[in-house]
Amino acid sequence: MTGLIVHRIGFLGPRGTFSEVALRQRPEAEQAQVLPYTSVDTALAALRAGEIDAAVVPIENSVEGGVPATLDSLAHGEPLRVVAEMIVPITFVLAVRPGTRAQDIGAISTHPHAWAQVRGFIAANYSACRYVPATSTAASAVDLAGGAHAWHDATAYQAAICHEMVARDHGLEVLADDIGDNKDAVTRFVLVARPGRMPAATGADKTSVVLFQKIDYPGGLLGLLEQFAVRGINLSRLESRPTGESLGQYCFSLDLDGHLHDARVAEALKGLHRVCAQVRFLGSYPRADGAPVAVSPAHSGRSYEEAEAWLAALEE
Numbered sequence: 001m002t003g004l005i006v007h008r009i010g011f012l013g014p015r016g017t018f019s020e021v022a023l024r025q026r027p028e029a030e031q032a033q034v035l036p037y038t039s040v041d042t043a044l045a046a047l048r049a050g051e052i053d054a055a056v057v058p059i060e061n062s063v064e065g066g067v068p069a070t071l072d073s074l075a076h077g078e079p080l081r082v083v084a085e086m087i088v089p090i091t092f093v094l095a096v097r098p099g100t101r102a103q104d105i106g107a108i109s110t111h112p113h114a115w116a117q118v119r120g121f122i123a124a125n126y127s128a129c130r131y132v133p134a135t136s137t138a139a140s141a142v143d144l145a146g147g148a149h150a151w152h153d154a155t156a157y158q159a160a161i162c163h164e165m166v167a168r169d170h171g172l173e174v175l176a177d178d179i180g181d182n183k184d185a186v187t188r189f190v191l192v193a194r195p196g197r198m199p200a201a202t203g204a205d206k207t208s209v210v211l212f213q214k215i216d217y218p219g220g221l222l223g224l225l226e227q228f229a230v231r232g233i234n235l236s237r238l239e240s241r242p243t244g245e246s247l248g249q250y251c252f253s254l255d256l257d258g259h260l261h262d263a264r265v266a267e268a269l270k271g272l273h274r275v276c277a278q279v280r281f282l283g284s285y286p287r288a289d290g291a292p293v294a295v296s297p298a299h300s301g302r303s304y305e306e307a308e309a310w311l312a313a314l315e316e
């Protein structure tokens with residue numbers, strides 16, 4: 001539990017997305033009103049505007065990497081905080097309107113991250129088909145089925161790649177199931193809130209930050225990474241994203257093992273604050289897998305306390 005009071009939670013919709021599957025993992029969703037949004041940007045804008053108390057959005061996929069819309073929205077604008085992460089195994093089906101045969105399919109629609117995960121299947125079976133990007137996997141299915149639930153007019157494609165459940169719920173037929181190239185693919189989702197109370201440290205935590213450099217110089221990234229290395233902090237994600245200011249201007253978005261309340265993490269962030277133009281703290285939250293963070297004795301909280309006590313004693 002995050003301790004967060006949540007009356008309304010947004011997610012990347014419509015109903016039947018993998019984001020909704022992630023949302024249903026959260027105890028906060030049991031009592032809350034859940035609201036679908038057409039994009040990550042609109043969900044996070046609604047959160048910033050106070051229309052919802054939290055939002056569930058995809059942040060990282062084991063095959064395709066980071067989700068730029070989420071990374072960029074969290075890196076800029078009014079600060080938001082990640083308060084939880086959820087890992088969802090991803091399996092896709094190829095869904096069509098009843099009666100459609102494989103040879104009738106000229107174009108296929110889905111979310112870009114789903115498309116990237118079925119490249120091998122498409123190359124082997126539908127290499128001549130056009131790709132029509134959709135705002136989510138469920139949107140491609142719902143629009144294909146048409147009717148009152150459709151968000152867009154889906155006359156431009158004959159098949160959708162989505163979760164099996166959403167295909168069945170909308171009366172679509174499954175032409176092929178489990179079509180992902182990597183059967184172990186997972187996507188990581190985050191529960192995001194406005195800044196407030198931080199989840200307590202559990203010993204199995206992650207911290208997300210975005211680092212903006214003061215100046216670009218040879219070895220600049222190495223200088224930032226040293227702050228983690230000398231404190232025995234492991235990184236589980238590191239990506240550079242354009243700041244949008246000019247060509248070649250990048251910030252670094254990363255996840256590290258540990259909580260802001262761990263002395264080694266606090267010291268690393270203080271070190272980064274001294275050398276960066278901006279350190280944007282995106283939150284400390286429990287790891288979805290509950291795996292305790294391995295900390296060598298030299299980097300334990302006790303070791304930091306002993307070092308402080310030793311320093312203080314030098315004055316006596």
Ligand SMILES: O=C(O)C(=O)Cc1ccccc1
Pocket residue numbers: 012016017018019020058061090111113114135136137138187
């Ligand atoms: O479109 C969805 O269902 C999402 O929630 C985003 C997504 C797309 C592809 C893989 C994982 C998540």
